[in-house]
Amino acid sequence: MDSIKQSFRQFSNERFEQRFAEIKREVLDDRHVRSFLNSNPGLTKEQTENGINELYQYKEQWKNCDYCPGLDECPNLMSGYQPVPALYRGEIQLEYKPCLLKKKEDERRRQASFVQSLYIPKEMTEVTFDDFHEDNPSRIEACTKAMAFCADVNPGEDGQGLYIHGPFGVGKSFLVGAIANYLAEAETSTMIVYAPDFFRELKNGISDGSYQDKLNLVKQAQVLILDDIGAETMSNWIRDDILGALLQFRMMEKLPTIFTSNFNLDELEIHLSSTQRGGVERVDQLKAKRILERIRHLNKVIDMKGENKREK
Structure with missing residues (x-):
């Protein structure tokens, strides 16, 4: 699964900050990400910023799940597993749990x-x-x-x-x-x-x-x-x-x-x-x-x- 930085490689330096802001906004507007943030109101802005890459991967992999192509063709980082964000020592990290299929x-x-x-x-x-x-x-x-x-x-x-x-x-x-x-x-x-x-x-x-x-x-x-x-x-x-x-x-x-x-x-x-x-x-x-x-x-x-x- 690509990180945000990897997705930026196609852009020049002058467009980096603009594209980063766009992707961050897309991540924070995602319904799965919003649900996680709403259930953790104690998260600080700094914690959210530091965890933006995990939230990006969370969004992207759940996009695959929302339009599931089937277990045999699962494109997630771990085939057949869905990411679940969790707080570990104050940092956002992803855990993986098997999907229904x-x-x-x-x-x-x-x-x-x-x-x-x-x-x-x-x-x-x-x-x-x-x-x-x-x-x-x-x-x-x-x-x-x-x-x-x-x-x-x-x-x-x-x-x-x-x-x-x-x-x-x-x-x-x-x-x-x-x-x-x-x-x-x-x-x-x-x-x-x-x-x-x-x-x-x-x-x-x-x-x-x-x-x-x-x-x-x-x-x-x-x-x-x-x-x-x-x-x-x-x-x-x-x-x-x-x-x-x-x-x-x-x-x-x-x-x-x-x-x-x-x-x-x-x-x-x-x-x-x-x-x-x-x-x-x-x-x-x-x-x-x-x-x-x-x-x-x-x-x-x-x-x-x-x-x-x-x-x-």
């Missing part, structure tokens, strides 16, 4: 390094509600309900979630990607887990000792999205020890859960009742019904219909 990316990397099933296709990390330009009434209604959920979500106080179901390719995963990205902008932590891979990964975690830590990480997410529930091969262990325990914890802690599935709720109940033992026993039906009661109680249903966009 940097925090989001660091958290995603931390989670993904621990739970491999958190891998999300690139298109899901970029989609927003503005991308839904639909004339299909079902998709319009689904998008409206999803936006209403985002407006009302309150993890820890209200555990109301969504159950989004429909056939292949109608945009269920696309929709939850928009939800996750919207909530990330609102600084609400959202974890998207591809359910079949997650269940397999937990099974492998029994042998390497990571099972409980991985389960706890997912259980405690502020907003959890279980993508493609019902695509897994069902077993008593998945139903009772993972899914049942997961939903029980989240219900007690009032943490919202969003499901996507090719099954409607009645079909999901049948799926949860059918295990690898073959057939359907009375005890399996009761356990499946208990899980479905929780889902029905805590999740608004979104029925998505339409043509398969993957085939276009």
